[in-house]
Amino acid sequence: MAGERILVAKVGLDGHDRGVKVVARILRDAGFEVIYTGLFQTPETVAAAAVDEDVDAIGLSMLSGAHMTLAPAVVEAVRARGADIPVMVGGIVPNHDLDELRAAGVSAVLTPGSTAEQIIDEVRRVLDAETTS
Numbered sequence: 001m002a003g004e005r006i007l008v009a010k011v012g013l014d015g016h017d018r019g020v021k022v023v024a025r026i027l028r029d030a031g032f033e034v035i036y037t038g039l040f041q042t043p044e045t046v047a048a049a050a051v052d053e054d055v056d057a058i059g060l061s062m063l064s065g066a067h068m069t070l071a072p073a074v075v076e077a078v079r080a081r082g083a084d085i086p087v088m089v090g091g092i093v094p095n096h097d098l099d100e101l102r103a104a105g106v107s108a109v110l111t112p113g114s115t116a117e118q119i120i121d122e123v124r125r126v127l128d129a130e131t132t133s
Contacts, residue, residue, distance in 0.1 A: 004127055005055040009037040009046045011062070011070045020061035023090060026116045027059075027123065043070060047077035050085050056127055057107075062091040072104035079105075086126045090114070 008024050010017055017039055024034045037049050050058050058078070060071055071089050078085050086107035093101070093109050101109055107126045110119055 003031065003033060004057070005033045005035065005053060006057050006059055006123065007035045007037065007046070007050045007053060007055040008059040008061065009041045009049070009074075010039045011041050011043060011046060011060055011074060012064055012066045013040065014062065014064035014066070015039055016063050017061070019063070019091065020059075023059065023061065023119060026119055030120045032123070043073035043077040046074050047081050047083070050078060051081045051083050055085060056130070057123065058085055058087045059123070060087065060089045060091075062089050062093065065092065067091070067093050068097055068100065071101055071106050075105035084130075086130055088123065088126060090119070 006027055008020055010020055024036050028034045035053050037046060046058065060074060062071065067089055075087050088108040089101060089106055090110040093111055098109055108122050110122055
């Protein structure tokens, strides 16, 4: 599993990046190669970076409440580029949105309070599901 590439991104106008930087460090320390695109990305720039960097998964940090619009838009932008890269979401996501996000193609959702171990385990689960499908 070590060495797999994960792109982490902040999509939209959400300017809070402390959490995504902590997650990037957790993943890096677990042996993943992490690419952080920075703040204020569009779904298209995230998809382009993911394809260009040949990543194994995308992690979106969503604190702005726009997860129902932006996360599915990233999934669509990735697919429009002919790629099948799993998209995971972390941040403020109400439980009643989980099923709709999964139906839109989001592979996993991590909510506040997730431990470093839970984050790593969920990323590995998503990557394992990709290799077995």
